[in-house]
Amino acid sequence: MTALRIALAAGGTGGHVFPALSLAEALCARGHQVLVLTDKRGDAFEVRDAAWTVTRIRAASPSKPGVLAKLGAAAQLCLGVFDARRALRNFQADVVVGFGGYPSVPAIFAGSWLNKPAILHEQNAVLGRANRWLVTRAAVVATSFDATLGADGGQPVERTGNPVRAAILAHRETRYEALDAMGPIRLRVFGGSLGARVFSDLVPASLALLPSVLRDRIELVQQCRPEDLEPVRDAYDALGIKAEIAPFFDDVPNRLANAHLVIARAGASTVSELGVIGRPAILVPYPHAMDDHQSRNAKAMENAGGGWMMGESDLTAETLAARLEALLGAPERLQQAAAAAHGFGVPDAVDRLADLVLRVAARNGNVTAPTSNRDETTGSGLAERRALA
Numbered sequence: 001m002t003a004l005r006i007a008l009a010a011g012g013t014g015g016h017v018f019p020a021l022s023l024a025e026a027l028c029a030r031g032h033q034v035l036v037l038t039d040k041r042g043d044a045f046e047v048r049d050a051a052w053t054v055t056r057i058r059a060a061s062p063s064k065p066g067v068l069a070k071l072g073a074a075a076q077l078c079l080g081v082f083d084a085r086r087a088l089r090n091f092q093a094d095v096v097v098g099f100g101g102y103p104s105v106p107a108i109f110a111g112s113w114l115n116k117p118a119i120l121h122e123q124n125a126v127l128g129r130a131n132r133w134l135v136t137r138a139a140v141v142a143t144s145f146d147a148t149l150g151a152d153g154g155q156p157v158e159r160t161g162n163p164v165r166a167a168i169l170a171h172r173e174t175r176y177e178a179l180d181a182m183g184p185i186r187l188r189v190f191g192g193s194l195g196a197r198v199f200s201d202l203v204p205a206s207l208a209l210l211p212s213v214l215r216d217r218i219e220l221v222q223q224c225r226p227e228d229l230e231p232v233r234d235a236y237d238a239l240g241i242k243a244e245i246a247p248f249f250d251d252v253p254n255r256l257a258n259a260h261l262v263i264a265r266a267g268a269s270t271v272s273e274l275g276v277i278g279r280p281a282i283l284v285p286y287p288h289a290m291d292d293h294q295s296r297n298a299k300a301m302e303n304a305g306g307g308w309m310m311g312e313s314d315l316t317a318e319t320l321a322a323r324l325e326a327l328l329g330a331p332e333r334l335q336q337a338a339a340a341a342h343g344f345g346v347p348d349a350v351d352r353l354a355d356l357v358l359r360v361a362a363r364n365g366n367v368t369a370p371t372s373n374r375d376e377t378t379g380s381g382l383a384e385r386r387a388l389a
Contacts, residue, residue, distance in 0.1 A: 010101055011059060011101045012100075016099045016100045017045040027354055035052065035055060035091045039057060059076060060077065061102050080107075081106040095361050098130075098134060109134075119142060125293060125300050129291075145296075158356060161348070164272050164349070172345075172347045178335050187262075207324075209318065219242050262280070265283070266286070267294060277342075279341060280327075300344075304344040
């Protein structure tokens with residue numbers, strides 16, 4: 001198979017950048033050359049690697065308030081088109097893949113200018129603003145969910161799933177340990193990179209309302225903001241709950257794998273990771289997320305039977321306590337949800353996405369046929385390669 005030159009564009013947040021880097025690794029492992037186009041913010045996510053080339057392009061968000069800010073952002077995006085065009089021409093790119101975030105905009109426009117086919121990957125269940133601008137220029141839209149709002153712009157849509165970390169993939173076959181009637185209850189609370197104030201306020205209050213027969217069995221791990229550490233820890237000490245509280249945990253995959261129940265936000269990465277490992281969750285969407293995409297992410301998991309969505313506006317200590325009591329008192333419901341979440345997950349998302357890139361390239365006359373390194377037994381060639389590295 002002819003080696004391809006594939007440009008990947010992502011920036012802004014880790015939710016855009018990390019799937020792109022997973023694809024870069026998979027494509028390089030198949031013998032292709034990769035160029036990563038990113039902005040100043042994206043460049044902060046350790047995008048540089050000896051296996052691929054990285055070029056920074058200009059980009060900015062036109063969503064900032066103020067006429068001058070919007071004009072400045074538009075100017076940066078226009079300049080970014082010229083940055084990206086120069087980079088794509090020098091690299092002699094065959095295909096351009098955009099992962100959302102505003103660096104995707106100049107990259108896809110530049111690729112279109114050079115008559116290069118474009119693929120868009122959307123991590124959430126709602127097409128992001130940058131991808132909405134670009135959808136009519138895409139040869140195909142790769143989605144993480146079966147039904148992604150706004151993805152159908154007349155182009156083919158294919159669910160590839162959202163690539164997840166190797167440490168998450170390593171737990172794909174870790175069996176869910178059913179909740180024992182008298183054993184510990186391993187409850188995990190994750191609220192994003194800096195924790196969620198709503199969890200710091202409501203989770204201790206809701207656990208205080210549980211019957212002691214349940215509360216006394218809880219082994220809690222909770223992520224919370226640094227300024228909330230002391231009051232949250234004091235609240236659990238007063239309740240006699242065994243709890244680990246920290247702003248950040250570097251072993252989240254292991255914590256998820258041994259959880260009986262998770263309480264979390266509903267970002268694309270969180271929902272994808274819960275699915276790949278197969279753990280039941282109460283999902284509380286971040287209410288200020290653009291286009292309320294976290295609610296649609298959570299609803300997709302709920303519809304699959306893998307979790308329960310609870311809107312923050314209706315969430316109280318009493319309603320959360322009632323939900324916890326109902327679930328923790330019915331281990332079979334948790335086990336069924338874990339199995340459903342596991343079925344919802346897409347462990348081979350990165351290989352599906354790589355296959356799609358190569359198929360698009362083949363239709364454009366660059367290669368004769370795509371090849372896959374996927375192991376159909378494990379479902380993830382990338383996971384295996386990383387494990388053997």
